[in-house]
Amino acid sequence: MSFATASPSADLPSTATGPATGTDWIGELDAWLLAEGRHRRPWQKLGAHPVCWNGVDGTAFAVWAPHARAVSVVGDFNDWDARRDPLRLRPECGVWERFVPGATAGALYKFDLTDGHGERVLKADPCARASEGPPGNASRVCAQVDVQPRLPPHSPQSPMCIYEVHAGSWRRPGGFCPDWDYLKRELVPYVRDMGFTHLELLPVAEHPFYGSWGYQPTGLFAPAARYGSPESLRAFITAAHAAGLGVILDWVPGHFPADVHGLARFDGTALYEHADPREGFHHDWNTLIYNFGRHEVRNFLIGNALYWIEQFGVDGLRVDAVASMLYRDYSRPPGQWVPNCDGGRENYEAIAFLRELNDTVHQEAPGVLMLAEESTAFPRISHPTAVGGLGFDGKWNMGWMADTLAYFAQEPVHRRWHHHRITFGLVYAWSERFLLPLSHDEVVHGKGSLLRKMPGDRWQQHANLRCLLALMYALPGGKLLFMGAELATPWEWNHDGELDWGLLGDGQHAGMQRLVGDLNHLYRSRPALHDADHEPSGFQWLDADDEQHSVYSFLRRDRAAQAQVVVVANLTPVPRHDWRVGVPAAGRWIERLNTDSTHYGGSNVGNAGGVLSEAVAAQGQPCSLRLTLPPLAVLILEAAGHGSD
Numbered sequence: 304m305s306f307a308t309a310s311p312s313a314d315l316p317s318t319a320t321g322p323a324t325g326t327d328w329i330g331e332l333d334a335w336l337l338a339e340g341r342h343r344r345p346w347q348k349l350g351a352h353p354v355c356w357n358g359v360d361g362t363a364f365a366v367w368a369p370h371a372r373a374v375s376v377v378g379d380f381n382d383w384d385a386r387r388d389p390l391r392l393r394p395e396c397g398v399w400e401r402f403v404p405g406a407t408a409g410a411l412y413k414f415d416l417t418d419g420h421g422e423r424v425l426k427a428d429p430c431a432r433a434s435e436g437p438p439g440n441a442s443r444v445c446a447q448v449d450v451q452p453r454l455p456p457h458s459p460q461s462p463m464c465i466y467e468v469h470a471g472s473w474r475r476p477g478g479f480c481p482d483w484d485y486l487k488r489e490l491v492p493y494v495r496d497m498g499f500t501h502l503e504l505l506p507v508a509e510h511p512f513y514g515s516w517g518y519q520p521t522g523l524f525a526p527a528a529r530y531g532s533p534e535s536l537r538a539f540i541t542a543a544h545a546a547g548l549g550v551i552l553d554w555v556p557g558h559f560p561a562d563v564h565g566l567a568r569f570d571g572t573a574l575y576e577h578a579d580p581r582e583g584f585h586h587d588w589n590t591l592i593y594n595f596g597r598h599e600v601r602n603f604l605i606g607n608a609l610y611w612i613e614q615f616g617v618d619g620l621r622v623d624a625v626a627s628m629l630y631r632d633y634s635r636p637p638g639q640w641v642p643n644c645d646g647g648r649e650n651y652e653a654i655a656f657l658r659e660l661n662d663t664v665h666q667e668a669p670g671v672l673m674l675a676e677e678s679t680a681f682p683r684i685s686h687p688t689a690v691g692g693l694g695f696d697g698k699w700n701m702g703w704m705a706d707t708l709a710y711f712a713q714e715p716v717h718r719r720w721h722h723h724r725i726t727f728g729l730v731y732a733w734s735e736r737f738l739l740p741l742s743h744d745e746v747v748h749g750k751g752s753l754l755r756k757m758p759g760d761r762w763q764q765h766a767n768l769r770c771l772l773a774l775m776y777a778l779p780g781g782k783l784l785f786m787g788a789e790l791a792t793p794w795e796w797n798h799d800g801e802l803d804w805g806l807l808g809d810g811q812h813a814g815m816q817r818l819v820g821d822l823n824h825l826y827r828s829r830p831a832l833h834d835a836d837h838e839p840s841g842f843q844w845l846d847a848d849d850e851q852h853s854v855y856s857f858l859r860r861d862r863a864a865q866a867q868v869v870v871v872a873n874l875t876p877v878p879r880h881d882w883r884v885g886v887p888a889a890g891r892w893i894e895r896l897n898t899d900s901t902h903y904g905g906s907n908v909g910n911a912g913g914v915l916s917e918a919v920a921a922q923g924q925p926c927s928l929r930l931t932l933p934p935l936a937v938l939i940l941e942a943a944g945h946g947s948d
Contacts, residue, residue, distance in 0.1 A: 327393070327400065328348070328352075328363040328365055328400045328401075328402060329348055329365055329393055329396065329398055329400050333348045334393055334395050334396040334398070335395075335396070337349075337367070337396040337398060337599070337602070338395055338396040338397070338599075339598065340597075340598025340599050340601055340602040341598075341602065342602055342606065343605075343606065343609060343663070343667065344606055344609060344610070344613075345430065345602055345603060345606040346430050346432065346524055346606060346607075346610050346614075347447070348365055348398075349365050349366065349367060349398065349429075349430040350364075350365065350366075350428055350429075350430030350431055350432060350524065351363070351364050351406075351412065351428060351431065351432075351442065351444045351445070352364075352447060353406075353407055353408045353444060353446050354402070356402055359404045360404070360405070360407055361402055361403050361404040361405055361406050361407070362402070362403055362406040362407065362408075362410070362444050363400065363401070363402045363403075364376045364388075364390065364400065364401050364402075364403060364406075364412070364414075364428075365390075365398050365399065365400040366390070366398065366399050366414050366428060366429070366430075367396075367397055367398050367429070367574075367599065367603075368397065368398075368399055368414070368416055368569060368570035368574070369397025369570065369574075370397075370418065370419055370570045370571055370572045370574070371392075371399070371416045371417060371418060371419075371570040371571065372417045372418060372419055372421070373389065373416070373417040374389070374390045374392075374399040374414055374415065374416050374417070375387075375388055375389045375390060375414070375415045376388045376390060376401060376403060376406075376412055376413075376414055376415070377412065377413055377414075377415050377425070378406060378410050378411050378412030378413065378441070379410055379411045379412075380403065380405050380406040380407075380410050380412070381403070381406075385415040385423075388401055388403050389401070390414075397599075399414075406444060407444065408444050408445060408446045409443065409444060410443065410444045411435055411439075411441040411442070411443055411444075412428070412441060412442055412443075412444065413425045413426060413427055413428070413441050413442060413564070414426045414427075414428060416569075416570055416571070418570060418571020418572070419571055419572075420571065422571065424563065424571075425564060426564055426565070426569060427440055427441065427442045427521065427522060427564045427565060428442040428522075429522075429523070429524075429566055429569070429575075429603070430524050430603075431443065431445070431522055431524060431525050432445040432447070432524050432525055432533060432614075433445035433525050433526070433528070433532070433533055434509045434522050434525040434527075434528050435528060436509070436527070436528025436529055437511055437513070437528075437529065440511060440521070440562070440564045442522070442525070443525075443528075445525075445533060447614075448537070448614055450613045450614070450616075451537060451540070451541075451613065451614060451615055451616030452544070452616055453544070453612070453616045453617070453618050453668075453670070453671070454544055454547075454549050454618050455670070456669060456670025456671075457549065457618070457619075457670065457672055459696075459736065459836070459837055460833070460834050460835075460836075460862070461500075461833065462500055462781075462826055462827045462832070462833040463500055463501060463738070463781035463782065463833075464498070464499050464500050464501070464776075464781070464782040464783075464784070464823050464826060464827070465499065465500070465501040465502070465503045465551065465738070465781065465782065465783040465784070466494045466497065466499040466501070466502050466503065466784060466786065467503045467505070467742055467743060467783055467784065467785045467786060468490065468494075468502060468503065468504055468505065468786050469504075469505045469516055469743065469786065469796075469798060470483075470486060470504060470505070470507065470530055471513065471529070471530070471798060472796070472797065472798045472799070472800060472801055472802070473486070473490055473786055473801065473802060474489060474490070474801050474802065474804070475800070475801040480529055480530070481530070482530050482531040482535065483530050483531040483532075483535035483536050483538065483539040484531060484535055484538070484539075486530075486539055487535075487538060487539045487542045490502070491539070491542045491543050491546050491548065492546065494543075494546075494548055495546040495547065495548060496820070497789065497816075497819060497820050497823060498820050498821075498822075498823025498824045498827060499548065499823055500547075500548070500549060500823075500827065501548060501549040501550070501551055501618070501619070502543055502548050502549070502550055502551070503550075503551040503552075503553065503621060503783065504550070504551070504552055504553065505517050505518075505553050505743065506518055506520055506552070506553045506554065506555055506623070507526050507527055507530065507536065507552060508520040508522060508523050508524070508525065508526065508527065508554075508555070509521055509522030509525040509526070509527050509528065510522075510527060510560075511560075511562060512560070513529070513798070514798060515560075516743070516798060517553065517555075518553075518555055518588075518623060518624075519555075519558075519559070519560040519588070519590060520555055520559065520560075521559065521560060521562050521564070521565035521566070522565075523555075523559075523603075523604075523607045524607060524610055526615075533615075536615060537615055537616070540615055540616050540617065541616070544616070549618035549619065549672075550616075550617050550618050550619075551617065551618060551619035551620065551621055551672065551674070552611055552617050552619070552620055552621070553620075553621050553623055554607075554608065554611070554620040554621065554622055554623060555623045555624070556593065556604045556607075556608075556622065556623075556628075556656075556660075557592065557593065557623060557624045557625070557627050557628045558585050558588060558590040558591060558592050558593065558624070558627070559575070559576075559590060559591055559593070560589075560590050560591070561589070561590065561591055566591070567591055573594070575591075575593055575594065575597075575600055575603070576591040576592060576593060576594055577591075577592060577594050579641065581635075581639055581640050581641050582594075582631070582640070582641050585627065585634070586634060586635065587627075587634050594652075595628075595650070595652040595653045595655070595656040596652040601656050601659065604656070604660070605656075605659060605660050605663050605664075608620055608660060608663075608664055609663070609664065609667055609668065612664065612667075612668045612671050613667075613668065617671075618670075618671060618672060619671055619672030619673065619674060619696075620664075620671070620672070620673055620674070621674040621675075621676060622657075622660075622673065622674065622675050622676065622695070623676055624676060625657070625675045625676055625677040625684070626676075626677050626678045626679045626681070628650060628653040628656075628657070629649065629650055629653055629654060629657075629677070629679070629681050630648050630649065630650060630679075631643060631648050631649070631650050632648045654693070657693045657694070657695075658688045658693055658694055660673075660694075661673050661688065661693065661694030661695055662688055662694055665694070672696045672697065673694070673695050673696050673697075674695060674696060674697045674698070674699070674738065675693070675695040675697070675698045675699065676699045676701075677698055677699065677701070678699075678701040683735075684698040684735055685697055685698045685735045685736040685737075686735075695736075696736060697735075697736045697737065697738050697781060698735045698736065698737055698738070699737075699738050699740045699742075699783070700728065700732075700735075700737040700738060700739055700740065700780060701740070702727075702728065702731075703728040703737070703739055703778075703780075704739070704740055704741065704742075704745065706724040706725070706727055706728060707724065707725065707728070707771065707774070707775075708745065708756060708771075709721070709724055710724035710725055711756065711757060711767055711770075711771050712756050712757075712758065713758065714758045714759070715758070715759070715763075715853065715874065715875040715876055715935070716875075718853045718874055718875065719850040719851060719852075719853055720850075722848075722849075722850040722853065725774075725855060725874075726844075726847045726855070728778070729778075729779075729842065729844070729847075732778075732779050732780065732839075732842070733779075733837060733838065733839050736837050737779075737780040737781070737837075738780055738781035738782070738783055739775050739778065739780045739781065739782055739783070740783040741753065741771075741772075741775065741783065741784050741785060741788060742783060742785050743785045743796060745785070746785060746787070746788075746795055746796045747795060747796055749795070750795065751795050752787070752792050752793055752794055752795055752796070753768055753771070753788050753791075754768050754791045754792065754793050755793060755794075755795075757771075759876070761811070762811075763876055763935060765791060765811045765814075765815065765904055766876070766898070766899070766905065766934070766935035766936065767935055768791055768815065769815065769818055769898040769899075769903055769904075769905070769935075769936070769937070770872060770874060770898060770935055770936065770937050772784075772788070772815075772818065772819060772822060772898075773818070773822060773872075773896065773898045773937035773939070774872055774937060776822040776823075776825070776826050776832070777832065777857075777859065777870040777937065777939060778842075779835075779836045779837070779841060779842050779859075780836055781836070782826070784819070786802060787802045787803070788819070789815060789816045789819040789820075790802060790803055790804070790806050790807065790812055790815065790816060791806070791811065791812050791815040792806065792812075810904055811904040812904075813904075814901075814902060814903040814904030814905070815903065815904065817902060817903055818898060818903040821896060821903075822896070825895060825896055825939065829866065829868060829895075829941070830861040830866045831859045831860050831861050831866040831867050831868045831941075832859055832868060834861035834862050834866075835860065835861055835862045838862065840860070840862065840864070841859060841860055841861070841862070842857060842858070842859060842860075843857060843858040843860070844856075844857050844858075845857055845858060845869070845884060845885050845922040845923070845924070846884075846922055852873075852875065852877075852879065853873070853874040853875045854871070854872065854873050854874070854879070854882070854932065855870075855871070855872045855874070856869065856870065856871045856872070856884050856922070857869075857870050858870075858887065866945055867887055867888075867941075867942065867945075868895070868939055868940065868941045869884060869886055869892065869928075869938075869939070869940045869941075870937065870938070870939050870940075871884055871930065871932060871937070871938045871940070872936075872937045872938075873932040873933065873934065873935065873936055873937075874935065875934070875935065876934040876935050877934055878908050878931065878932060878933055878934045879931070879932040880931050880932075881929050881930075881931075882929070882930045882931070882932050883919070883921050883927050883928070883929055883930075884921065884922065884927060884928050884930055885920070885921035885922030885923060885924030885926070885927045886916055886924050886926050886927060886928055886940075886942070887924050887925065887926070888916070888925075888926065888942050889916050889918065889925075889926045890915070890916055890942055890943055890944075891913050891914070891915050891916070891942075891943040892913060892914050892915075892916060892928055892940045892941065892942055892943065893912065893913045893940060893941050893942075893943055894909060894910050894912050894913055894914070894938060894939075894940055895939045895940060895941050896937070896938070896939040897909045897910075897933065897936060897937075897938050897939075898933075898936045898937045898938075899933030899934065899935070899936035905933065905936065906933065906934065908931060908933035908934065908936070909931060909933055909938070910930055910931055910938075913940075913943070914928045914929065914930060914940070916928055917929065928940070
């Protein structure tokens with residue numbers, strides 16, 4: 304069935320915030336900014352906006368589809384009849400618009416587009432701020448809200464320990480997928496009481512396939528309806544803020560799925576993606592790649608970042624799969640990619656987009672964290688754009704993660720041959736502002752749980768995992784831990800289930816949870832463990848070269864070098880007695896944490912809570928301690944008087 308091209312609609316409001324005089328919802332300034340790709344908040348004009356115009360309640364609809372022959376809005380307010388509400392084209396910006404009386408908040412709708420070949424397709428609204436939710440894929444009219452508050456800006460000297468969560472599988476009341484109201488009551492106080500500073504959510508934008516974990520979103524502006532309304536997500540974030548928790552969202556600007564109702568060939572052309580599959584198709588994920596060279600697409604994505612920050616009050620965005628954006632040959636064989644204008648592999652358009660993204664966010668929302676999941680050695684990811692960097696505030700240290708997990712997978716008797724895997728990360732630790740991640744990616748796709756990566760019998764597996772976690776907290780850099788690691792779950796993460804909460808009835812698993820809580824509180828309360836995370840002065844090896852015994856020792860200190868702690872790791876199952884470790888000050892040194900404590904499920908070998916130093920110089924320090932090193936354990940010691948003794 305065909306229908307006529309829309310005629311101009313009358314009496315449309317014109318300002319960015321609501322009805323005004325004039326005949327257009329898209330005003331002249333808005334049209335110009337949208338055409339230029341410089342509209343900082345495109346969601347204020349595109350999408351569906353409930354308004355009262357000339358005393359009539361309705362909704363102003365607008366959608367960018369410059370190559371469509373005709374566009375109508377269809378929904379439950381017009382019996383899904385494309386003949387009733389055709390939209391009018393604004394050719395200067397390629398946007399179609401119409402005010403529809405009687406279409407109010409909560410209504411379901413789609414856009415019915417006819418392309419240049421006369422083919423028709425129903426599309427969800429790219430800027431919809433709410434959605435119907437699976438198995439349906441319609442958009443839902445949603446009222447706009449005021450800017451939401453955030454926590455005070457995060458300082459680089461402040462501690463950052465992040466609890467990474469998949470909302471649908473943390474806990475399932477009655478076996479059902481939880482909603483934001485449940486998670487507000489249960490998840491927020493749990494994360495607070497465990498001592499984390501931030502809560503990071505796997506992507507919450509609408510995604511039709513639950514098994515994608517949100518990494519294949521179709522509705523970038525719409526919170527996933529399976530977890531509740533946009534208002535309930537805002538209430539969840541508000542509750543997290545009240546508990547002192549920053550909220551970080553995983554955000555996916557690199558690619559999108561090819562679902563027919565989504566962005567793919569939106570107006571009959573490759574509007575959001577590249578037309579050439581050598582540039583526009585991800586073989587790894589069967590997804591389409593945004594055309595970062597198109598200014599309207601960059602504007603759409605940067606506007607979306609500001610949308611989550613301003614309309615939901617999130618405190619940071621973790622940008623997914625940055626490496627796949629930076630390289631034109633990412634996961635492509637020779638001949639299956641298009642070089643840049645200089646014949647190289649770098650994606651200049653994506654690099655420019657990321658710089659513009661980070662500069663815009665930092666200008667419009669100072670203090671919001673922009674974090675990159677980037678797995679290569681691309682330089683200056685977390686350096687300011689003014690000095691040639693990409694402008695991120697932090698980068699996941701994927702190299703540290705891979706080296707450390709490879710080391711811990713070795714039987715202790717073989718670790719002497721892999722000693723450098725622990726020390727190598729400190730060679731480049733200050734080249735970026737790093738976070739140390741033990742993320743969801745390490746416990747999926749047959750990789751097994753963290754516990755199952757550890758060698759040895761059950762006791763040794765738990766002891767190894769305690770060492771891994773303690774080392775992560777003791778080394779420089781922010782921390783990220785995926786949910787379930789604190790339970791020492793033996794099984795790989797299952798997004799269709801929930802965490803193994805019944806394990807807490809076992810002393811080993813309950814001990815691991817207590818250890819993570821104590822690590823968080825110790826890390827946050829001791830400036831030596833976080834204040835100089837991003838400065839070489841905050842770290843010093845005492846002994847990095849004892850391959851024979853697989854023992855590591857180092858100092859951590861704050862920027863003023865007034866607060867210092869000593870960390871010693873014995874990564875074999877052999878207890879070691881009279882082990883001399885240098886310390887910078889005389890007196891009694893308190894054993895602040897011993898992962899071999901029975902409190903954590905260990906064997907309780909240690910130093911009776913503390914050791915008095917001796918006037919024997921060692922490892923470049925004026926004094927030293929004679930320690931008992933527990934088997935497969937990490938000790939953190941602090942001079943008496945520097946904490947609550």
